[in-house]
Amino acid sequence: MNDRIIFEDVSKFYGEILGVNRVNLSIPPGITSLVGPNGSGKTTLMNLMTGLVKPSRGRIQVLGINTDDPENLFKIVGYSTQFDAFPRGLTGFQFIYSYLCLSGISAQEAERTAWEAIQRVNLVDAASRKIGAYSKGMRQRIRLAQALAHNPKVLVLDEPLNGLDPLARAEMIALFRASAAAGSYVIISSHILHEVDVISDQVILLSNGYVVAEGQIQTVRNEIQEHPTQILIRCDRPRELAAKLFESEYMIEASIHKDGRGLLLKTKDADRFYLTLNHLALNGIQIESIAPADDDVLSVYEYLIGNEEVVR
């Protein structure tokens, strides 16, 4: 399949230490988030995807290209790593320009493209300064500019929002979304789960080097049968609503919100619950809002891995 990022039974061991084990993935276009605590294998998976490390076993292909073919791989892949080191003595502009020159394009084109990339990450004013004098956030942005500079089809971003202020985060998220909307593959690792939740089309949940779940977050949540779905309802008569809902067999638990205008429910069958709720709403109870309370990445991760390993 030349339109996917494929991992086939991939394992990576660093001596006797496990990096990732028996990973099988097929990543489609859009924003895919790798989620897991430190040491779960997120960076290893990204390094494997970009050929920085070789798999001990298995095969990886990025849109049909082997990862041991950098000449072709990095025409379509841009990787913003977590490594916070740069070639010595380069300015921000020289860093991007040199990177582009390595791809073999002309000096004029490299210069133009480098400035475009620097503009995209809002670093024009600092471009002529040495990277050694950059703040953490600026170094993060120049790494992003390097990954974006050649307009790659696949963007691999290891903790791309680290060190960025809220405004810059919003700008970067918009950038990732625009890339994904244009048909790119954006692979993001992040430990800030609510951000992952907001931007991801699909997630890959990792724990101790294993992929514990993958897919769209709602789909993953629905597949977790042992944990009932939680739903938060804002309404005018929560007690009455709770009593009526408990008449059905799929309700497990309900608690009234302390302001008396909300209800947190647990159900083992969300689909039938929503049907019943529609019926009740038609019978006079005014419902302001209904929102799933646990189909976010954090909840799913807690259910799958357990509280002690969750990274908040």
Place this chain on the structure above:
Amino acid sequence: MNRLWWTQVKAVIRLELKKTFFAKRGLWIYAVAALPVLLFIAYAVVTSNQQHRSARIAREGEKPLSYQDLLAVKPGMTKDQVVATLGRPPLDIHWTERRPTGPGAFDEIQHERFQYSDGQNDLFVEFVGDKVEGANVQDAYNLGEDAIVFAGVFQFFFLRLAIFFGCLGVFMNLFRGEVLDRSLHFYFLSPVRREVLMAGKFLAGLLATCTIFVTSEILQTLAFLWHFSPRARDLYLYHHHGLEHAAAYVGVTILACIGYGAFFLVAGMLFRNPIIPAAVILIWEGINPFLPALLKQFSVIYYLKSLCPVEIPVSPGTPGLFALLISNADPVSSPLAIIGILVVAFVALAVSSFQVKRMEINYTTE
């Protein structure tokens, strides 16, 4: 090599040259390369002063002397005979020696030293009493002898130490230095074949070391020739193969950079600690004269020695092992030596090429 690869090689060279030439940790390489230049400059300054002194003594003499006049003085001649032959000495030093002959008794012996010069060479005549005890002619300079000294410095310091350690410093850091700086991923994330990257880095290292050491070699030659008269220089350069020798030394310097560079490039990929391969290669190169003929061929110095234009003569009485080190008992022809070095370098680069493809970015284990 296709056009894209060549463009990429040039981009790598541009980046690497900047780092190699201006790296603080590489400053010692300039110092090592400058050392023989300073040595020859110091030698030239001292010799030049001696020449001026000889010229002054010749001017102050009673009559102009030739080299043959200086050789005319023999032990046993009287002071008057010497003065009759060479005139009154421009420099005359005398002192009295009190030689004990018994308890509390001394003989007073009169010593005198005359110094003459023909403007270039000096004659020292030692008198005891009235008789010449010794007459030594000191040649102010001798291009033939100086050329052998130059060859000795080139072979035993410049080739075996300066270029050897200079190449170690430059080539081992091409990959190893970036792993330590944690910046190698910059290259590994670019659309460049690893072999092309290696070729670019090797050529950058070669350009840097050749620039540094060929410049040093040229400056050494200039310093070496500086104190000679223009006539002596012309004679040496154009009639006694001086120009050919200078070109040969430059050629050997370049080949040494290629050979040692290739060795240290692969060593930088295979070893974490540069001291271990450096010591192994240094010992291997050092024991080369004592190795069997087949093993000799797997070293760089074996071929370089054969290409050196001036052979260092082994003086009678030199200890056997030392004589073996100095002499080139088993030389190869120049074309074979050049091919030999290139083959050794090619083999080392082939191993590097294999190794660079297997390299992974795993800074945490470094």
